[in-house]
Amino acid sequence: MSISKITGAVVLVMGLSLQSMAFAENTPTYSTTATPISELLDNPKTRVVMDRYFPSLADHPQASMFRGMTLKDIQPFSDGRIQDKQLKAVDHDLAKLK
Template identity: 50%
Template sequence: MKKLILAAAVFAMAPLPAFAQATYSSSTTEIGALLDDPAAKAVLEKHVPGMTTNDQVDMARSMTLKDIQQYSPDQITDKVLAEVDADLAKLKAN
């Protein structure tokens, strides 16, 4: 019984894997996951117009918005990331 309780305690303290996150984040959620969720995709389109329809967006599927900020600092500003996070926080990740 003690081993079961200890195992449950260790499991409860372990961080959730990315696929089990309760919410999305511009710094931890891959763009592909955001694109695959229609509500999250709408948030991207709202704050970064044209991103979801860009011919090269598939190349960024394994990156986060924070990762690609360096390639488009004028469009993906810290303010934009904060606004994206605020809207993503209202969604439940799939």
């Protein structure tokens, strides 16, 4: 095998690797521990999930105060209204979104 064929193969493999990395970086990943509530409420796709599990969250009187926080961040202040199993279910549904 000639050097030019080996070099071409290496360049091809590197290009495919970079392309898949770029695709992975452009695919949004949402979670209850890392994504701010504002992003989950403002995105139409994630809003559907939020409304399913927490239908009154967007209209909460203190929504402006916690929009920069995550669901996990506000859980301790929810008086038990945000349960671990709900967060797990939300994460499961968010992971399905592209």
